[in-house]
Amino acid sequence: MNAGRTPILAIDSVSVAFGDKVRALDDVSLNIARGEIVGLVGESGSGKSTLCRTLMGLGEATSGTVRIDGEPLADRLDRDRLGFRREVQMLLQDAVASLSPRMRVRRLVEEPLHVHRLPLAAGRARILTLLKRLGLPESSLEKFPHQLSGGQARRVAILRALVLQPEVIVADEPTAGLDVSVQGELLNLMMDLHAEFRLTYLIVSHNLNVIRRITTRSVVMYLGQIVEEAPTAALFRAPAHPYTAALLSTNPVVDPGKRRVRIVLRGEIPSPIHVPSGCRFHTRCPHAQARCRQEMPDLRALGDGRKVRCHFPLAETAGLA
Template sequence: MMTADSSAIPPVIALEDVSVVFGGKVRALDGVSLHLHRGEIVGLVGESGSGKSTLCRTLMGLGEPTSGTVTVDGEPLGARLARDRLGFRREVQMLLQDAVASLSPRMRVRKLVEEPLDVHRLPLEDGRARIEVLLKRLGLPANAMEKFPHQLSGGQARRVAILRALVLRSQVIVADEPTAGLDVSVQGELLNLMLDLHAEFTLTYLIVSHNLNVIRRITTRSVVMYLGQVVEEASTAALFRTPAHPYTAALLSTNPVVDPAKRRKRIVLHGEIPSPINLPSGCRFHTRCPRAAARCAQEVPQLRSVGEGQSVRCHFPLTDDMVAA
């Protein structure tokens, strides 16, 4: 969690005005800025095709931005990779959505979790001792080490993926849909484990999820994307309490809530998300926005502050209604 003076500390990873264009036509990211401070838990949400995966790949150094900069502790990512590629790979790890498919089906778990030690040229005996400690900490049975990935449950496979990251003493974890496909009870256990590990190892998380209850449960700050742009950013509590962008409000209105008194009125968005090859003029959301006016089709909105720690890319943010009321 960020402290009061954390803004004075350089972010562990920062994207500044990053754009990624594929084939000269597809703008997967367009002017995206995102700061991850050490110890933060940040959520990233948006429909499929909004640019979340491209952002993660760019942050991980698996793809170069067309423009803009990515820095790690203030150092350009390209320079960091050229100077110490393995060091960066140890520090920043990604948990993929399909945990079982991310593990080689030809290796037993023991080989899978020891392989990173060999790749990163770390002492094997020290690493094995750490694996034994983490095995118990993650609640994995000892016999899991002798199994193949297909013999693991979904929850166990995700714990093995976490084990592979922590054995390298990684500090930044990018988790893509960490609870996808898991039973609700298993989801709760995994989220509690991630929170415990965050506190124990001072981890930094970027959580990518379509499950808004996961975002609300585990993150401290949330970023909403639409068609390659950040349309809203705020503390998670503020975002769920008073969304400023109509798109955010529409997303939250679909979120399942047990208590009928706390359910939001459903906001139905008509039409499909536009093609990133043929982007709408003006605001990219205006073709589906229930608040759209003539200005929205003509003028591109800029990301601007609408409150402490909350910013929105909208000409007519919902916060204006609150002020008027």
């Protein structure tokens, strides 16, 4: 993030609790600069979806503050809820399911114009321009969602978001369920749209190759906390946290000379109802020591623009501390 500039999205010490026992997010802080492409990774249950819902104003933080352009999100929603919805749009994982099966595509993509009371003539002209830009034939407008391929449905979802001219796109598993060739086309399209419309992306994905290809910074979550944050190239080159190293070791690589030794973690991610004492990863960490079982590590800065929540960062990056 550029120093001295107000981040477009800022999360400051945010926790989200459900009842008295479950803390889906625990003291999470993250800044996203205008124009950045940030990746968010972690196993199911790590808190990624809760973080996205909180950013979108679809769930409230139990403590801490979310800001949009420096303004608290709660204040922004009270002042101009529709304006926030135009500025920050979300692409859901199941593109077909996110589109009403009872509406043709034309009505689906025009609906935001009616909801936000935007000029229809200009909006419809924009839809036609975007349709061409997204590589969709005009005949797509007369189809129902079930008549679209997976790739077409995702492009329609993108069109529906872009018609509102947002600044931020939160994309949940944007390539899930797509053939590899279609994934590549979609990622190329997203990168072109990022440059053309000066978008800011938060990309949530289990596909580490997607994260590596298109993001500039990556955030790794485990059991409701950020455990590592780094420039994507640095993180893939030399992970500092043992959990990050384990994730990357499972990533498919075509070149045999670049494959990592597979790290097999013991057991499953613990329940958020029964969070381990000390470091939350110590129950599965191959490098855990006595201190890890007793003392929670802070998310501390290392010397290459990364942060890590670990008492004993891995050897490749420990010298940067």
